[in-house]
Amino acid sequence: MPRSKVQLFITCLAEQFFPGTLENMVALLERLGVEPVFPPGQTCCGQPLYNSVFKKQTRGLALKWLKTFSRSEYPIVSPSGSCVDMVRHHYAELFPPDSPERRLADETGSRTFEFTEYLVKQLGVRDVGARFPRKVTYHASCHYLRGLGLRGEAKELLGAVDGLELRPLPEEETCCGFGGVFSVVYPEVSRAMMENKVQHILSTGAAVVTACDAGCLMNMGGGLKRAGSSVKAMHIIDILAAKE
Amino acid sequence: MSVPPKTISFGKYTKHIPPGIPSAVQKATAKFWTSREARVAELPQWEDLRRAASDIRLHTLRHLDAYLERFTDRFAGAGGRIHWAGDAEAARAAVLGLAAEKNVKTAVKVKSMATEEIGLNRALQSAGVEVWETDLGEFIAQLAGVGPSHIIVPAVHMTKEEIAGLFREKLGVDAPADPTELAAIARKILREKFLAADMGISGANFLVAETGALVTVTNEGNGRMCTTLPNLHVAVVAIDKIVPDWESLAVLLKLLARSATGQKLSAYTSFITGPGRSPDEGGPGEMHLVLLDDGRSRILADPGAIETLKCIRCGCCLNVCPVYKNVGGFAYGWFISGPTGAMFTPQILGAKTGRELPFASTLCGACNDVCPVKIPVSDILLYLRGRVVEGDAVEGPAAPPLIRAGARIGALALGTSWIYRSGAALMRSLLSPFGRDGWLNTLPPPVDRWTRVRPFPLFKSRFRKWWAGRDAAGPAGHAPFENKTRDGGKS
Numbered sequence: 001m002p003r004s005k006v007q008l009f010i011t012c013l014a015e016q017f018f019p020g021t022l023e024n025m026v027a028l029l030e031r032l033g034v035e036p037v038f039p040p041g042q043t044c045c046g047q048p049l050y051n052s053v054f055k056k057q058t059r060g061l062a063l064k065w066l067k068t069f070s071r072s073e074y075p076i077v078s079p080s081g082s083c084v085d086m087v088r089h090h091y092a093e094l095f096p097p098d099s100p101e102r103r104l105a106d107e108t109g110s111r112t113f114e115f116t117e118y119l120v121k122q123l124g125v126r127d128v129g130a131r132f133p134r135k136v137t138y139h140a141s142c143h144y145l146r147g148l149g150l151r152g153e154a155k156e157l158l159g160a161v162d163g164l165e166l167r168p169l170p171e172e173e174t175c176c177g178f179g180g181v182f183s184v185v186y187p188e189v190s191r192a193m194m195e196n197k198v199q200h201i202l203s204t205g206a207a208v209v210t211a212c213d214a215g216c217l218m219n220m221g222g223g224l225k226r227a228g229s230s231v232k233a234m235h236i237i238d239i240l241a242a243k244e
Numbered sequence: 245m246s247v248p249p250k251t252i253s254f255g256k257y258t259k260h261i262p263p264g265i266p267s268a269v270q271k272a273t274a275k276f277w278t279s280r281e282a283r284v285a286e287l288p289q290w291e292d293l294r295r296a297a298s299d300i301r302l303h304t305l306r307h308l309d310a311y312l313e314r315f316t317d318r319f320a321g322a323g324g325r326i327h328w329a330g331d332a333e334a335a336r337a338a339v340l341g342l343a344a345e346k347n348v349k350t351a352v353k354v355k356s357m358a359t360e361e362i363g364l365n366r367a368l369q370s371a372g373v374e375v376w377e378t379d380l381g382e383f384i385a386q387l388a389g390v391g392p393s394h395i396i397v398p399a400v401h402m403t404k405e406e407i408a409g410l411f412r413e414k415l416g417v418d419a420p421a422d423p424t425e426l427a428a429i430a431r432k433i434l435r436e437k438f439l440a441a442d443m444g445i446s447g448a449n450f451l452v453a454e455t456g457a458l459v460t461v462t463n464e465g466n467g468r469m470c471t472t473l474p475n476l477h478v479a480v481v482a483i484d485k486i487v488p489d490w491e492s493l494a495v496l497l498k499l500l501a502r503s504a505t506g507q508k509l510s511a512y513t514s515f516i517t518g519p520g521r522s523p524d525e526g527g528p529g530e531m532h533l534v535l536l537d538d539g540r541s542r543i544l545a546d547p548g549a550i551e552t553l554k555c556i557r558c559g560c561c562l563n564v565c566p567v568y569k570n571v572g573g574f575a576y577g578w579f580i581s582g583p584t585g586a587m588f589t590p591q592i593l594g595a596k597t598g599r600e601l602p603f604a605s606t607l608c609g610a611c612n613d614v615c616p617v618k619i620p621v622s623d624i625l626l627y628l629r630g631r632v633v634e635g636d637a638v639e640g641p642a643a644p645p646l647i648r649a650g651a652r653i654g655a656l657a658l659g660t661s662w663i664y665r666s667g668a669a670l671m672r673s674l675l676s677p678f679g680r681d682g683w684l685n686t687l688p689p690p691v692d693r694w695t696r697v698r699p700f701p702l703f704k705s706r707f708r709k710w711w712a713g714r715d716a717a718g719p720a721g722h723a724p725f726e727n728k729t730r731d732g733g734k735s
Contacts, residue, residue, distance in 0.1 A: 010707060012658065016668055017701045023710060038711050044658040049651060051607060053630035057655030064659055142608035175566045179606025184693040186604065189258050191697040192266065192570040193606075222698030225683055 005035045007069055009078035009087075009112065012044040013214035014235075018079070021214075024241035025079055025115060032125060036077075041068040047086040051180050055094065062091050066104050069112075075122065076112040079237055081144025081212050084114045089147060114144060115237060116212055120153040126160050132242040133163030137206035139197070139220065140173045141213035154212055154236055161239060167204040171196070178219035194223040201231060210236045248332070248363070248593055252577030254600040265401045265572040269393075272400045273563040279506020280560065280614075287502075297499050298618035300492045301554035305544060311453040311486045312535070318456025322518030324531045331538050332362040338534045339364060339445070339478055343373050346476055348442040352434075354460065354467040355379035355398065356447025357557055358480045358536055360391055360579035361592075364445070375445075376437045378466035383430050387414045393573030393581065395559035396504050401572045434466065444470035444528065448481040449556070450496065454489040457517040458533070461500060461510045471516055477528040482536045484553040496556060499616035503558040539592040546638055548627045552587045554617040559584075561611035561621060567604060576601060583611040583621045587628065595631045599642040602628035665708070672703040 006029065010022050029036045046061030065087065069076050078084050091105035119125045138158060144150050158166055177183065177193025184190075197220055201209045209224070209231060211217055221233030284290050304311055316326050329335035335358075343351070351373055353359065365386070368375045377386040384399040385392055387410055392398030399407065404421045411419035417429055446467065450459040458479055460467050471477050487493045501507040520527025543549050562568045562582030573581035577598075578589045586605060590598030602625045611621040633648070635641035641648075657663050678684055683699035686692065694700055 012664075015707055016671075016703050016705050019704050019706045019710070022707045026711075040708065041661055043661060043664040046655075046658070049655055049658075051626070051629075052647075052651060053626060053633050054648075054651040054655065055630065055634065057651055057659075060655060061659045142606070142610075146609040146613060173610075175606045175608035175610070177566070177606065179608065182603070182606045183697070184691070186255055186258055187693045187697050188261070189567055189570055189604075190606075192261070193566050194698065196566070196570070218701055219698065222683065222700065225681075226698045 004033070005037055005074045006077045006118070007072055007074045008036045008038045009042060009045075009069065009076045009083070010038070011078055011080045011083045011214065013218070014079050017218060018214050018235055021079055021235040021237050024237050025077075028128060028237065028241050029077070032119070032123060032128065034123070037072070037074065039068045039071070045083045045086045047083060047090075048180055050086060050090055050094075059094050062094050062105070063101065066091070066101070066108055070104055070108050073111075075118070076108070077115055077118045078112065079115050079212070079235060080214055081114045081141050081148055081150065082215060084112055084117075085143040085147030087112045114148055114150065114212060116153045116157055117148060117150055120156060126156055128157065128160070128240045130160075130164075130240045130242050131162040131244060132239050133244070134208055135165045135167050135204075135206040136208045136210055136239065137167045137169040137201060137204040138172065138236075139169055139176060139201075139209055139211040139216060141211050141216045142175050144212045145173055150212075154210075157236070157240060158210070161242075164239070167206045169204055169206075169209070170200045176216050176219050176223075178215045180215065183219065190219075194219055195227075198223045198227050198229070202227075202229060206231065208232050208234050208239070210234050210239055212236050248597075249577050250597060252589065252593075252598055252600060254571075254575050254577070254604045257575045257577070258571050261571055261575070264403065264406070265393075265574075266570050268401050268403050269572050270569050272394075272397055273569055276396070276504070276506055276559075277563045280503060280563070281506075283502040283506050283508060287498075293495060293499055294616055294618050296495050297556075297616055298554065300487065300495060301556075301617045302551065304486055304488055304492075305484065305550055305553050308483065308486060308544060311488055312483060315451050315453040315456055315486055316535075318453070319451075319458075319518070319533060320456075322456050323521070324456070324518045324533055327532060327534045329534050329536050329538070332536075335362045335480055335534050335536045335538070336364060336367040338532075339480065340367060340371050342476065342478055342532055343368065343371060343443060346442060348373055348476070350374045350376070350437065350441045351443040351445055352376050352378050352437050352441040352466075352470045352474065353382070354444075354446035354462065354470045355382045355392075356445070356480065357392075357395065357579060358447045358482050359445060361482075361538065362480065362536065364480065373443075376434065376441070378434050378438070378470055379462070379464060380427055380430055380466075383434070384410065387411070390574070391579045394562055395557050395580065395582070395584070397559075401574070438466075438469040438473050441470075441474045443476045443478060444472075444474040446471050446477065446479045448479055448485055449500065450487045450493055451481060451485050452488075452490060452493055452515075453486055455517055457515045459493065459497075460512070460514045460516070461497070462514070463505070463507075463511045465512060467512060468514060471514070472527050475529045477516075477519065477531045478534065479532070480534045480536060482538065482540060484540055496617075500556055500558050503560040503614070503616040542638070543591050548636075549587075549591060549624055551619050552591060552624055554619050555584050555588070556617055557584070558616055560614050560616065564610040564614050565605075566608065566610070567606065576604070583625070584619075587619075587621060587624050590628055590632075594642075595628070595639045596642040599632045602626075602632060665705075668703055668705045672705060676702060 050058040088109040095101035176197040177190040327338040381398040394400040408419040408421040519531040568582040576585040586601040679702040
């Protein structure tokens with residue numbers, strides 16, 4: 001199998017809070033014959049600033065990101081749907097039409113993929129050879145679902161995991177209440193939304209809830225913890241890398 | 245009661261949401277949503293219809309001057325009289341003027357968002373006119389002394405038990421908590437009012453430029469009573485309600501009831517073209533139309549926000565909005581709530597008054613996907629966030645300068661590699677001693693806004709070290725970074 005290469009866009013949230021997921025992402029890519037490279041200049045894509053519309057500051061972070069990743073022509077793969085949505089769909093609008101920055105944003109954005117999207121749509125992989133004999137329910141993260149238009153990819157991959165029993169989550173496509181800055185600007189509303197989500201997760205009887213975005217997992221995982229539940233919030237990569 | 249507020253504090257209101265509201269709202273919106281899903285599934289061309297409707301609305305808005313002129317010509321030709329109202333005050337004055345001129349004692353009303361917007365009921369009551377809301381939900385809201393908490397179902401926040409209690413208290417009747425009986429009580433009272441009223445007041449869902457017709461979409465039959473029984477019919481309608489012709493109207497009608505209540509069509513779709521032409525024909529002797537601008541011209545001229553006005557007030561975005569469903573309509577501070585209210589209110593009342601509303605969204609995008617006229621709600625909310633934070637051509641910034649300073653610091657920390665990395669390392673070593681099972685249960689203000697709700701994970705950045713160690717030792721021997729070679733990711 002010819003070894004293709006990808007650039008790892010690890011995202012600030014996953015770097016700080018999900019290091020194991022990143023290590024698993026590297027292992028999985030290698031298992032699939034893909035060689036990851038890591039551009040060390042990366043920090044944050046700028047989404048928190050974009051969502052609060054600090055345009056100048058967002059532009060600065062976007063330029064830094066583009067400089068870091070456009071040095072290589074390899075595709076860019078990330079464990080976060082919302083960060084990919086930011087790069088692919090919102091970088092371009094930060095720069096004037098026909099500007100070199102706009103062209104760079106368009107070109108680089110078009111080869112930036114969310115991890116499961118890369119597996120299913122670019123590599124054509126469904127079965128990664130994982131084994132995870134537990135009951136799992138899946139939450140569709142908003143930007144993964146509506147921003148990137150990914151509806152079936154994650155569940156296809158989960159469906160091929162040996163021993164995994166996928167339990168449908170009521171209101172699977174409803175936001176968990178994270179919303180980036182929203183979670184601290186309106187904590188009480190965020191709580192109400194998160195508690196709805198936690199109730200739905202518990203109603204499935206699953207031992208694990210999974211998603212394709214670190215933000216949602218922090219929110220749901222914290223919510224489950226606070227509720228005293230033993231249900232774990234796991235990134236889909238950690239399930240796909242499992243061989244237990 | 246739809247008096248424009250000075251400031252809208254979404255945050256303050258939502259600190260203590262009355263516990264009954266989310267459950268009542270979720271129950272009702274779920275019912276509408278389920279029906280809507282079923283109706284949409286029956287129409288394979290739904291997405292084509294949405295695209296067509298979006299085009300119709302945008303085209304009309306871009307040529308609104310011409311269509312308004314055509315409409316008013318035809319409306320006047322049919323015997324109606326037009327009153328232009330630049331703002332809410334002018335609109336109230338027009339209606340009050342008519343009430344005084346015709347010596348109106350009692351008015352009956354069809355449910356109308358435009359009259360809520362201008363606070364008409366209060367103005368009429370102050371002028372000594374008795375006003376009765378005749379839509380059941382609006383009747384209940386009026387008795388309770390509140391504005392509508394949902395575009396389609398004004399009293400969505402109340403349970404049948406609460407409504408029965410309200411009827412007993414305000415109407416002095418023996419009211420059981422039974423929807424049919426409650427409706428019967430309201431009907432009995434309202435029948436007398438319909439017959440006694442000197443003035444019928446309505447809004448309109450659409451104004452058809454081709455013929456000058458006013459279109460109302462209702463379910464209870466009260467609309468027809470209000471617009472035909474009293475001798476004077478006054479409609480208050482915003483200028484963005486124009487549709488060019490019957491063909492465009494047909495597209496919008498296909499989408500409206502399906503999106504709003506999950507009906508194919510509402511029970512009544514009424515076309516009213518001018519007053520009654522002869523005593524035999526029936527209908528009011530006079531028909532007046534107050535055309536309300538109230539800030540819409542300003543939105544029309546703003547390319548970043550013009551699509552706000554495509555809204556046909558179906559309320560579908562409320563039914564799918566996880567924020568609205570957990571806070572109810574009153575959190576949005578004015579007569580219009582949910583995602584569409586969060587877009588509309590700050591533009592009409594100003595970014596200063598409405599500055600919290602564009603942030604009252606997780607930007608989850610559920611509204612964008614269901615909007616029958618394809619309003620990019622999240623994009624417009626982001627655009628309005630920009631107005632609040634940095635100001636724009638329309639208004640200056642409304643957010644405190646402290647927030648801007650915070651953003652500059654945040655951008656510096658996230659955008660400078662060494663600060664980002666050492667900051668993360670610092671957080672890891674500072675916070676680790678306080679962690680339990682990988683989580684922090686409490687954090688100091690202002691970040692306690694997170695931990696009040698759920699614990700925060702410990703900082704665990706170790707990937708760079710792991711990667712470097714692996715590079716040094718690993719047989720795979722990846723160089724940390726490689727030069728350009730076209731390789732591609734496709735297998």
